[in-house]
Amino acid sequence: MRLRATCYWIFLTSVLSVLSLTASAEKPHSADVIITNARIYTVNVKQPWAEAIAIEGEKIVTVGSQKDVELLRGPTTKVINAKGHLLLPGFTDCHIHFLDGSFSLLRVNVAEAKTLPQIQKMVKEFAAAHPDAPWILGRGWSYPIFAPSGLPDKKYLDEIIPDRPVYLEGFDGHTWWANSKALQAAGITRKTPDPANGRFVRDPVTGEPTGAIQEEAADAVMHRAIPVPTREERLEAFRAGLREANRVGLVRIHSAGGVSISSSDLQNVELLEELGTQGELTVRMYLAYRLDPPSVTQKQLDEIDAARRRYHDDWIAAGAVKFFMDGVIEGHTAAMLAPYSDDPKQIGSLFWDPAQYQQAVTELDKRGIQIFTHAIGDKAVRTVLDSYERAAKVNHTSDARHRIEHIETITPQDIPRFGKLGVIASMQPLHAYPDDDTLKIWARNAGPERASRGWAWHSIEQNGGVLAFGSDWPVVTLNPWSGVQNAVTRQTTDGNPPDGWLPQERISLAEAIRAYTLDAAFAGHREKTEGSLEPGKLADLIVLSQDLFKIEPSEIVKMEVMLTMVGGKVVYESPAWKSVASAAVGGSTE
Numbered sequence: 001m002r003l004r005a006t007c008y009w010i011f012l013t014s015v016l017s018v019l020s021l022t023a024s025a026e027k028p029h030s031a032d033v034i035i036t037n038a039r040i041y042t043v044n045v046k047q048p049w050a051e052a053i054a055i056e057g058e059k060i061v062t063v064g065s066q067k068d069v070e071l072l073r074g075p076t077t078k079v080i081n082a083k084g085h086l087l088l089p090g091f092t093d094c095h096i097h098f099l100d101g102s103f104s105l106l107r108v109n110v111a112e113a114k115t116l117p118q119i120q121k122m123v124k125e126f127a128a129a130h131p132d133a134p135w136i137l138g139r140g141w142s143y144p145i146f147a148p149s150g151l152p153d154k155k156y157l158d159e160i161i162p163d164r165p166v167y168l169e170g171f172d173g174h175t176w177w178a179n180s181k182a183l184q185a186a187g188i189t190r191k192t193p194d195p196a197n198g199r200f201v202r203d204p205v206t207g208e209p210t211g212a213i214q215e216e217a218a219d220a221v222m223h224r225a226i227p228v229p230t231r232e233e234r235l236e237a238f239r240a241g242l243r244e245a246n247r248v249g250l251v252r253i254h255s256a257g258g259v260s261i262s263s264s265d266l267q268n269v270e271l272l273e274e275l276g277t278q279g280e281l282t283v284r285m286y287l288a289y290r291l292d293p294p295s296v297t298q299k300q301l302d303e304i305d306a307a308r309r310r311y312h313d314d315w316i317a318a319g320a321v322k323f324f325m326d327g328v329i330e331g332h333t334a335a336m337l338a339p340y341s342d343d344p345k346q347i348g349s350l351f352w353d354p355a356q357y358q359q360a361v362t363e364l365d366k367r368g369i370q371i372f373t374h375a376i377g378d379k380a381v382r383t384v385l386d387s388y389e390r391a392a393k394v395n396h397t398s399d400a401r402h403r404i405e406h407i408e409t410i411t412p413q414d415i416p417r418f419g420k421l422g423v424i425a426s427m428q429p430l431h432a433y434p435d436d437d438t439l440k441i442w443a444r445n446a447g448p449e450r451a452s453r454g455w456a457w458h459s460i461e462q463n464g465g466v467l468a469f470g471s472d473w474p475v476v477t478l479n480p481w482s483g484v485q486n487a488v489t490r491q492t493t494d495g496n497p498p499d500g501w502l503p504q505e506r507i508s509l510a511e512a513i514r515a516y517t518l519d520a521a522f523a524g525h526r527e528k529t530e531g532s533l534e535p536g537k538l539a540d541l542i543v544l545s546q547d548l549f550k551i552e553p554s555e556i557v558k559m560e561v562m563l564t565m566v567g568g569k570v571v572y573e574s575p576a577w578k579s580v581a582s583a584a585v586g587g588s589t590e
């Protein structure tokens with residue numbers, strides 16, 4: 001290696017000295033960083049594969065052969081030898097609740113627990129390890145653990161922690177679980193009325209709250225009793241989230257709007273700016289302003305405009321608005337065109353009055369503000385497509401790239417409208433993970449006909465629609481490789497169903513990568529500067545432990561990110577990579 005590099009250098013300097021005699025103005029100045037000996041999949045159709053890449057400052061200057069790039073190697077150039085590993089553009093997560101997810105890293109996470117005793121053990125251990133925490137907060141439990149009711153009870157938490165409040169969010173963010181101390185701290189008693197869109201589950205005999213708290217009722221504890229995280233706590237959470245994002249290969253996120261007020265990304269944008277000033281912001285941020293019913297007000301429009309004017313660079317940009325049009329299929333709150341199959345009395349409902357929503361959409365579209373709307377049921381999806389179509393007609397706008405988030409079911413007639421109207425399908429491949437939750441609860445509620453168009457990635461793409469992939473962290477992991485694997489297999493990690501669930505909706509590995517890179521950049525109006533490895537674009541890239549194009553699809557989740565670079569700076573190196581790199585000191589990394 002050393003010999004070859006030295007030879008190149010001698011060759012290069014002699015070429016350069018000849019060049020400098022003839023045309024000193026054209027002498028190529030050396031790159032800051034070159035990455036050599038890589039198997040580069042660029043996601044650029046004009047040059048899909050390359051061997052090496054040269055970077056100057058934050059940007060890529062050359063992508064090409066080893067020889068092309070060696071020409072830019074100078075005495076101060078840092079050389080990274082990728083040792084034949086696969087190199088891709090860095091990944092974007094197009095739907096993430098970043099601060100909520102970041103907090104989940106610092107709190108107890110019971111998502112892996114399969115039984116109640118396991119949850120109790122984890123919570124107890126966490127509490128013991130954090131003796132000074134006034135509240136024990138966490139998330140991740142799922143309903144089947146509490147069969148047959150499917151709902152948790154305060155008594156199971158009281159058994160392990162009677163003296164401190166405990167509050168644990170369910171994995172889907174729709175139900176919370178409090179112990180007696182937490183109910184007491186929030187002043188919730190038998191006499192507390194339910195709020196409009198929520199419920200304190202009660203014992204049928206005594207009327208006492210059981211500790212299971214649904215939907216909006218959760219705010220009673222969250223906002224009234226739990227201390228708002230301090231600045232320092234929020235900064236600490238952001239730092240943990242940024243590290244974790246870089247570790248799994250993420251270089252940009254599109255915020256899906258904060259779930260709780262204290263954790264909305266846009267409300268914490270100053271903290272992100274502060275991290276940026278200190279050189280600690282290592283993930284690019286596209287932030288959304290959350291708009292709730294009944295209507296959009298002038299004050300909100302002004303706030304959105306102000307945020308957009310202030311934040312619009314490569315690191316932090318605001319200028320998107322997030323709406324929620326409906327709920328979820330599991331809870332029968334997603335808006336459907338026909339009744340739910342398991343319960344014909346329910347059909348779900350639209351959260352927005354369609355006329356008010358149309359007015360808000362038209363107003364934002366006119367101002368060139370990008371819209372993200374959560375729509376899961378086929379009726380919600382249709383209502384949003386209709387509104388986007390009408391707004392473009394009224395305003396004579398084009399290329400607005402408004403998005404629909406989730407799209408879990410869709411009618412056959414609406415599938416081609418994504419391509420036709422230029423609406424982005426922002427979907428989260430891991431939500432279609434075919435476990436019992438999906439195949440037994442989701443599919444039962446939707447019924448076989450609608451379930452046959454569940455997460456119709458291939459159909460939407462075949463009809464000209466652009467897919468933008470994300471996670472919905474903390475609902476599921478932010479690790480995009482689980483998403484990539486499910487997009488290409490639609491199988492559980494133990495290989496079920498054997499042919500994949502709705503195998504016709506699987507997509508290829510290259511398509512899945514594009515939905516996390518170039519199409520994700522397109523979905524945030526950034527495809528000219530990000531999303532593929534081309535000269536002039538930002539040097540955001542990752543090096544992987546395995547060649548995804550050569551391994552079995554079922555092995556994708558076992559793959560690890562070895563190195564993550566954002567804007568030409570290495571922001572993450574895996575332990576395995578570090579040991580290889582240090583063993584090679586004096587070799588080609590000089």
Ligand SMILES: [Zn+2]
Pocket residue numbers: 095096097256472
């Ligand atoms: Zn979400």
